[in-house]
Amino acid sequence: MFRIARIYDEPTPDDGYRVLVDRLWPRGVSKERAHLDLWLKEVAPSTELREWFNHEAPRFEEFRARYEAELEQNPAVEQLRAIGREHPVVTVLIGARDTQHNQGVVLVEFLEAPAAG
Template structure:
């Protein structure tokens, strides 16, 4: 299911929603602290696409574990039916914003997911 032109971007859920966010999807398994459902302004909370709890706990957002985490999470994504839901959204929306709660804007699962989805749609 390839769709040229579909764009996935990542953004912290704590950042203000913007008009150019397109379809906003929370991709964390846990709801972020201090964010109301109204402020989140989501189209979908797709917790099923997040890393499995054991993988998330093993990674613990530690930069030195990121390469191993990336490989394991990509392997999980290969078997995850929720990826199909994101690809369907990309077919309907020119931009899908993947929202996450982690503090580090580079070392987090949403970046891995974005890269994975971009490969699938290009």
């Protein structure tokens, strides 16, 4: 099971395996405070896509489509799926303030969707 949390929130015992999925390290968070098991920046949106989206909610559906297209070609997705098979709970950590319009939402939905074909 994948879940999403903000890296700025306190870790909880039920977080399971904690994976940061941002390309940039979040400001003001020390590595100790993050309690990470893995920083998988390779699964984050490309720099170009991240900068275009700029966390603007009206752009979210277009961002989703573009990011899903990137994920289709991204080998790091399989690494994250493998982690999901090894751990009962995987918490995908994001830095975004908006908890509804961010790459974590798209990524978790992508990972949990039935495989095409």
